[in-house]
Amino acid sequence: xxxxxxxxxxxxxxxxxxxxxxxxxxxxxxxxxxxxxxxxxxxxxxxxxxxxxxxxxxxxxxxxxxxxxxxxxxxxxxxxxxxxxxxxxxxxxxxxxxxxxxxxxxxxxxxxxxxxxxxxxxxxxxxxxxxxxxxxxxxxxxxxxxxxxxxxxxxxxxxxxxxxxxxxxxxxxxxxxxxxxxxxxxxxxxxxxxxxxxxxxxxxxxxxxxxxxxxxxxxxxxxxxxxxxxxxxx
Amino acid sequence: xxxxxxxxxxxxxxxxxxxxxxxxxxxxxxxxxxxxxxxxxxxxxxxxxxxxxxxxxxxxxxxxxxxxxxxxxxxxxxxxxxxxxxxxxxxxxxxxxxxxxxxxxxxxxxxxxxxxxxxxxxxxxxxxxxxxxxxxxxxxxxxxxxxxxxxxxxxxxxxxxxxxxxxxxxxxxxxxxxxxxxxxxxxxxxxxxxxxxxxxxxxxxxxxxxxxxxxxxxxxxxxxxxxxxxxxxx
Numbered sequence: 290x291x292x293x294x295x296x297x298x299x300x301x302x303x304x305x306x307x308x309x310x311x312x313x314x315x316x317x318x319x320x321x322x323x324x325x326x327x328x329x330x331x332x333x334x335x336x337x338x339x340x341x342x343x344x345x346x347x348x349x350x351x352x353x354x355x356x357x358x359x360x361x362x363x364x365x366x367x368x369x370x371x372x373x374x375x376x377x378x379x380x381x382x383x384x385x386x387x388x389x390x391x392x393x394x395x396x397x398x399x400x401x402x403x404x405x406x407x408x409x410x411x412x413x414x415x416x417x418x419x420x421x422x423x424x425x426x427x428x429x430x431x432x433x434x435x436x437x438x439x440x441x442x443x444x445x446x447x448x449x450x451x452x453x454x455x456x457x458x459x460x461x462x463x464x465x466x467x468x469x470x471x472x473x474x475x476x477x478x479x480x481x482x483x484x485x486x487x488x489x490x491x492x493x494x495x496x497x498x499x500x501x502x503x504x505x506x507x508x509x510x511x512x513x514x515x516x517x518x519x520x521x522x523x
Numbered sequence: 524x525x526x527x528x529x530x531x532x533x534x535x536x537x538x539x540x541x542x543x544x545x546x547x548x549x550x551x552x553x554x555x556x557x558x559x560x561x562x563x564x565x566x567x568x569x570x571x572x573x574x575x576x577x578x579x580x581x582x583x584x585x586x587x588x589x590x591x592x593x594x595x596x597x598x599x600x601x602x603x604x605x606x607x608x609x610x611x612x613x614x615x616x617x618x619x620x621x622x623x624x625x626x627x628x629x630x631x632x633x634x635x636x637x638x639x640x641x642x643x644x645x646x647x648x649x650x651x652x653x654x655x656x657x658x659x660x661x662x663x664x665x666x667x668x669x670x671x672x673x674x675x676x677x678x679x680x681x682x683x684x685x686x687x688x689x690x691x692x693x694x695x696x697x698x699x700x701x702x703x704x705x706x707x708x709x710x711x712x713x714x715x716x717x718x719x720x721x722x723x724x725x726x727x728x729x730x731x732x733x734x735x736x737x738x739x740x741x742x743x744x745x746x747x748x749x750x751x752x753x754x755x756x757x
Contacts (some may be wrong), residue, residue, distance in 0.1 A: 321638050323557055401690060403632060404555050410694050445697070446688070446705055453687020454680070456635060460644050463679070471680055479712045 306344045308334045310358060313351050314395025321398070322352055322405040349407055352399055356408060359396035360416030367499055372428035373481045374489050376421060377473050378499050380451055384469040385496025387455065401456055417448040425480075433485045443480050447472065466493045540578045542568045544592060547585050548629025555632070556586055556639040583641055586633055590642060593630035594650030601733055606662035607715045608723050610655060611707050612733050614685055618703040619730025621689065635690055651682040659714075667719045677714050681706065700727045 425440035659674035
């Protein structure tokens with residue numbers, strides 16, 4: 290009985306921490322790091338200030354956790370016939386999740402901001418680069434890459450380009466999924482051997498197909514490039 | 524005599540406006556839009572508050588002018604044998620100028636920030652996209668592009684990717700010129716016919732070669748990826 294109670298307590302703590310993280314992401318996305326207030330986060334998460342301070346030391350600590358969530362909470366890569374497809378899928382899945390996952394959206398905004406210099410923004414870039422590089426190293430071992438390709442270069446290119454295409458798409462009201470699809474379509478011919486390139490799926494909607502087995506996420510208005518912000522914030 | 528005096532006055536006004544713009548860019552780059560103060564800008568530009576308000580209505584007006592300067596004050600494209608080379612040169616020259624031109628650096632930071640929602644950040648993206656598209660349309664007319672290429676798509680790709688590679692390079696301490704060079708090297712094979720692609724210069728240092736006819740800008744420490752910030756700010 291005691292073990293069950295302890296387990297229930299731990300589950301509740303995990304759920305509370307997650308609720309605080311998501312509320313923080315929503316407020317950070319809406320207001321930015323500088324203007325975000327812990328009172329708004331507490332109210333949106335429907336927790337006490339004590340609960341917030343049990344999980345996070347400060348606004349900085351909370352923002353850092355939101356930033357780090359981007360890579361840590363990325364969906365595991367679904368195994369595919371080609372490692373090069375898994376390389377593509379990382380970005381296509383992230384592009385898809387940015388439509389509806391408030392944690393990913395808040396994390397992306399904080400990573401691109403330059404306010405709050407005490408925050409470590411190198412970690413998500415480096416985390417994404419490492420993940421992409423590892424997949425390309427395996428693709429190379431399987432003979433999927435052109436002979437001259439060094440896995441680290443294209444990984445930096447894709448990660449940096451993704452970040453900018455995301456900001457530009459938000460600013461101009463473009464469909465990020467289409468822009469990221471075009472990025473892969475453009476980059477792959479100088480990366481992957483033609484026989485493999487011809488069999489990779491880089492079409493818009495790829496992220497949804499990998500995650501949900503369909504072009505649309507269940508219960509998400511994926512026709513809109515922007516997820517709605519919950520009422521009461523902004 | 525009167526005409527000469529009027530001309531001298533106008534010259535002085537142009538110089539003062541430029542000094543205010545550059546000082547504003549330095550302060551915006553260092554502090555961001557929200558935290559930047561007009562008193563710091565006035566002090567750094569060594570002008571009176573009256574002079575600032577003669578040229579700009581408000582901090583918002585000044586920030587918008589810094590943002591717009593990015594495209595308006597871009598160096599004119601130097602004619603080359605291939606239009607595709609001119610397309611490459613736009614980004615390589617901008618990448619080079621970001622090393623030492625405080626106005627371009629401040630402008631880039633303000634464009635990527637998401638604070639100050641009253642600012643129009645679409646204009647520089649759209650301006651760059653239009654410039655790139657016009658060059659690719661001419662490249663296509665000259666038979667330099669692969670038959671299926673639509674000039675607008677690669678222009679959006681290059682402009683968005685550039686923005687993200689710039690932020691990532693700053694965050695990770697990478698050499699932007701090398702990353703932008705890799706962007707073109709990767710994208711061009713799916714854009715330009717092979718006979719032209721083989722003759723394009725996309726190597727790091729291209730921007731300096733176009734602007735100054737040498738790999739380094741005169742009087743600029745171009746070995747450092749970051750230009751020094753003038754003393755007294757930050």
